[in-house]
Amino acid sequence: MEVKNRIILALDVKTMERAFEVADAVSDYINTIKVGYPLALAEGLESISMIKEEFSSKIIADFKVADIPETNRKIADLTFEAGADAIIVHGFVGADSVTACMESADEHDKEVFLLTEMSHPGASAFLQPAAEHIAEMGVELGIKNYVAPATKINRLETIRNIVGKNAFIISPGVGAQGGETSSTLDFADAAIVGRSIYLSHDPKNTAKGIVDGIKL
C-alpha cells in the first residue's frame, strides 16, 4: 500500500462533522486514514465511503476481526463492500479465521493487515508471548501487510525480522502512547497517529510538523 509521507491518521472521532474537519485539515499531508470502531459505530459503515469520496483517501478499517472463519468472512465482505481498501485482522484466532478474511480480500481485490502484537501495556500478558508465532503464521499464509507496536521498538524490530524486509508494516502508538516517529520508521513502513493530531489545536500544523520531522 502506498502511504503518503509514511503517516496514517487514526480518525477515532465520534462524529462525521469532526472526522471531516480533521481529514480536511491534514489532507495536504496525509492520504491514508484508519477508521475504527469509534467512528463506524457512531456514524455507520458508510463513514468509510463518505471519507473516501470526499478526500480521495485510502481507508484501512481497523475492526481487529477476531471470530470464527464464517463470521470473519461476513465482517470482511461487509467492510470491503463499504469501500475499505484494507481491513485489520487479529492473528491470535488462528490460520483458518485469518484465511477467511484473506479470501474475502482476494475476491474484492482489497488487502488484509495482520495484527501481531499490540501497543498498550496490557498486551504483554497474553499477546506478546504469541506475537512471534502469529507473525510466522502470517509469513506461512503469504500475508504481506502487518501491524506491530511503535511503543516497543525491540518488539517491532523482532517482528520485522520475522516478516522480512519486503513486508509492509504499519505501526500504532506514536505520540499519545509514547512512541516516537523516527525510531518507529526505522522498522515500520508507516506510523499510525491518532490523538496527537486530532486532539491538537491545529491538526494541520501538527501533521506538517510530524511529516517535516521524517527523513523520507
Ligand code: NUP
Ligand atoms: O496495537 C495497537 N495499538 C493501537 O493503538 C493496534 C491498534 N490498531 N491501535 C490503534 O491505533 C488504536 O485503536 C488507535 O486507533 C490507534 C492509535 O491511536 P493514538 O494512540 O495515536 O490516538
